[in-house]
């Protein structure tokens with residue numbers, strides 16, 4: 001058992017949240033009961049996930065995508081009212097970690113994705129949030145690996161038989177960071193989402209591109225963090241997948 005203040009302080013320190021300028025608050029976004037025995041982790045704090053946390057009698061929900069994004073209406077109305085009130089009514093703490101959980105060198109989404117895809121020597125490129133590493137493969141083999149490991153058919157741009165040695169990646173909606181991958185001379189850039197201009201940009205600069213799913217690439221950070229907290233504080237932890245094809 002751990003209290004919510006201790007968990008908040010521990011995560012702030014462990015994830016170095018003070019070092020990030022983010023689009024949302026990182027940490028305890030909605031306060032629930034003091035004592036925490038069980039944590040449910042999931043990618044996004046939507047109603048389906050909150051309802052599962054209630055069924056599981058968890059005192060805390062740990063997510064990558066929480067509430068209170070910079071560009072949204074800050075009023076607690078509509079769907080946000082429903083989500084917040086369901087948490088409050090059930091006394092569930094909501095912990096959300098966005099960029100700090102992408103960037104972390106052990107439990108971060110980018111590091112965890114490298115582990116799953118067997119990428120060698122994974123390391124961040126400065127403070128760009130893009131990571132780089134080595135993989136001895138072809139574009140087709142990398143896309144099959146993603147299909148198998150992430151259970152998601154990726155969108156692939158480039159020649160199937162292209163040799164891939166130097167790979168760069170950034171989970172989530174980071175397709176615009178393809179410029180960073182081009183600058184470091186990567187053979188392939190992997191991100192979660194894709195937008196209209198990317199296929200031409202990839203073709204003209206000679207880099208291959210894989211869109212592997214925003215949700216699919218960001219399932220692993222919260223799982224690693226949940227497991228870490230479970231080990232550290234001897235609390236029960238469970239990951240719940242709420243499927244999302246984007």
Ligand SMILES: [Zn+2]
Pocket residue numbers: 064065171172173214218
């Ligand atoms: Zn994301």
